[in-house]
Amino acid sequence: MIVLGRIVAPFGIQGWVKIHPFGDDPLSWRKMSHWWLCADADAPETEWKAYRLKACRAQGRSLVAAFDELPDRNAAEAVEQMYVGAPREALPATGKDEYYWADLTGLAVRNLAGEALGTVAGLMETGAHAVLQVQEGEEERLIPFVEAFIKEVDVPAGVIHVEWEKDW
Secondary structure: OEEEEEEEEEEOOOOEEEEEEOOOOHHHHHHOOEEEEEOOOOOOHHHOEEEEEEEEEEEOOEEEEEEOOOOOHHHHHHOOOOEEEEOHHHOOOOOOOOOOHHHHOOOEEEEOOOOEEEEEEEEEEOOOOEEEEEEEOOEEEEEEOOOOOEEEEEOOOOEEEEOOOOOO
16 A cells, blocks of 8 residues: 555544645545545555545645545544555556655665665655655665755666765
8 A cells, every 4th residue: 555644633524534645746636536544554455444535625735535434523533543545556647757655765865976875764745845764774864855956766776866975
């Protein structure tokens, strides 16, 4: 399962939920007829439950969504703090230079001099842009995921090339 976001609270009284998305184009998820929910982001796919999407819209930096299975606020409260995910095959295709965070996690990071900087341990959203969390042993580097620093992402080869020095 690819984790897309997390339900942070009920929204209103008609079963809507507010979702904190992990990514920058969550409205593209409207193309999926079902979203999957689970309390544990690392749970096997068999533990995720499919919910039929009824409606979805942006609400500030968040999303609000309604599902057929959540008819009222009590039902929405029952899924609070659950993760939203989808199997890879259900996700909308990415465009050129677009990636799901799950595709980047685990990739090696090298600078333009060929030096290994570590492995992508995760990403975090800062409001302005995403930031790669690159782990090398006990050391963590935070590299902005912006064109000025990210020179090439080669998912099939498992590497990201960056304009970043080892001693920064």
